[in-house]
Amino acid sequence: MTRPFALLLLVLCLPLSACFLFESKQTRALRASPDYRAGYGDGCGTAASVSANPRADTQRRDDEAFSGNQAYRLGWQEGYGVCRPMPNASPMGGTSLPR
Secondary structure, eight states, rough: OHHHHHHHHHHHHHHHHHHHHTTTHHHHHHHHHHHHHHHHHHHHHHHHTOOSTTTTOOOOOOHHHHOHHHHHHHHHHHHHHSSSTTBBBTTTTOOOOOO
């Protein structure tokens, strides 16, 4: 039973992992850019500064660079995605569900 499951898992994960292992030269060049690093820092800073007040403006983003600079935009999106807090996560590893 475990051998077919492992084979199925391998078959499903292999195409997805190829996307990460074999990224294009253009994507690698964007990630090496200082603009990417600036965008990543701003995106991560935005995600980390989520406030309890929904009206608080905690977004850190250079809107001009976000709309016109592909490296900055990619960095901001990836930084925000990586640093975004996960909802309903408990410190014990499970999720907090109401009873």
